[in-house]
Amino acid sequence: MGDLLSPTYDGPGDLAAIEAIPLTDRGLPGTTYELLVRAAGLWPDRVALSVLPDGEGWEQPAERTHAQLLMDVHRYANVLHTLGVRRTDAVALLAPNCDELVTATLAAQLAGIAAPINSGLSEDHIAELLRRSGARILVAAGPDLAPEVWERARELAADAGIEAVLALSATGAGPVEAELCAIDGIRVGHLSALAAGQPHDAFVGEPPSAADLAALFHTGGTTGLPKLAAHTHANEVSDAWMISVTGMLHDDAVIFAALPLFHVNALLVTVLGPLFRGLHVIWAGPQGYRDHALLSNFWKLVERYRVTTMSAVPTVYSVLAGHPLDADISSLRFAVVGASPLPLAVRDGFEAATGIQLVEGYGLTEATCVSALSFPHHPRRESVGQRLPYQQVKTVKVTDDGEWVDLPAGQVGVLAISGPTVFPGYVSGRSPDGPGLDGLGKLRDGWLDTGDLAWVDPDGFIHLAGRAKDLIIRGGHNIDPAVIENVLLAHPAVTAAQAVGRPDLHAGEVPVAFVTVASEANPTPEELRAWAADHVPEQAAAPKTVTVLDALPVTRVGKHFKPALRAEATREAVADALRDIASVTSVRGAVEDGAVVAVVTLARGADQTPVRETLDRFAITWRLELS
Incomplete structure (x- = not known):
């Protein structure tokens, strides 16, 4: 059976034996900070992080051991504490991946609540996320890392009520020398320089507890702006442990990480999960998988670092399959795919080109991250995997009056999840006690409505059958259709608008829109498409086509179908x-x-x-x- 934190989990039949022991008896760390302290105590001299400056510099990483990572987290958290961050205060993080961002994210969870934000969102969206989070401290990419992000951070800071803007430097940049331009009424400084004088052996504030909030992750929803989904420390630690006990993160694993840290997969799968086993993580540079030099050198990188495990979206594997296999990649045992549906041809093409089997997984931000994972040696085709230990799954029929009716195994319905990874709710406001949370209809008696259609077999394997929710997933990037619809409805000729995902051979889905227009108006589809492209908050949401219809389809009760x-x-x-x-x-x-x-x-x-x-x-x- 293995010890309590490392049970045997090699195939579908191990699930019952694992769950025979209550999760509360397994002795998991209570918080992400306790998890880091445990890793630094057990494996102080093991390399925890090798962070690449970019795809060209794949052989010149910045490296830190687990002990060094803990010391740096202490320093950074102590800076945040001296700036007034307390347990219920959010710290916003606006930067592409870099060496310091990993430290800053863990430090924000130690001193307060981490609130990572996608710097590719529009200024209006970022400003709204800052407002909702209540963050008074903004950690942002400095001018040497991402000058355009730094300028955006400076512009947003005053209106957002930010009290301090702390700059992150590019990986491997060395000691900070250049001064930062002042912002009226706001403290500005390099985070690393401010941290240099802080204690490294302990956090000077009060550490968090398992029930405290650890992070606020923005995620697409049914409104025009992203929602902020709250995670407790217990949410993140339990899901990270579930990930760590799978065969993906075995004791000698070397993990490659390239997804952005504003995404839950990056934090849970490639930061927290590896800490349970003291593993080595190789991090791509700021552009991640968008770095053409990284993709060109990828197989050599796998050989150089003996990478055993990687995680990416289907489009990445499609691109990698087209690159010549110019290195020894025998170390690579697991290539995990998720975030958007996997086309059969992408699976077959990658596996034929590399000999590496793609392992599908399933998860969502509201259930912390991963809820199901496949077994490479026990394939169950057309399934996204078996539910992870201690997460329960079922399908339900939602009646016209909103009631749930549980469905038997094998029957398609709305997938629901319960267990320790289910989030406590979305940020709906703020009080002196911290963020106010609301399930907004997604939570019912401890069960989470995923919005996905699926059927579950008797062994707990999930088979997706479509989406009940409207979210458009473009290359793993979630797009709220309401964003597109609201833009089109602002056009003076449009009377109704609906946006959906159209299947796409490269991106999985691309957004398209259908509209009706006023009888006296005569805009062309191309004019409407250009209008939408000019007004959407991010170009990923620009619809590929806009189709004008006489009427949009509706249900028998008049709702859009x-x-x-x-x-x-x-x-x-x-x-x-x-x-x-x-x-x-x-x-x-x-x-x-x-x-x-x-x-x-x-x-x-x-x-x-x-x-x-x-x-x-x-x-x-x-x-x-x-x-």
């Missing part, structure tokens, strides 16, 4: 991909049991192979019929 629009978008994408295959007589999109299905009709006796190969490149459900 997005599945019909997703079906039409799917039909368009599939028809476009198959347009040169003469044997295809028709393509239609259908809504079956709430899920969208592409139905392709072929001439009887035609060769099905090219059609099947094309359809397998999409992450969609499809069916062939003969005419």
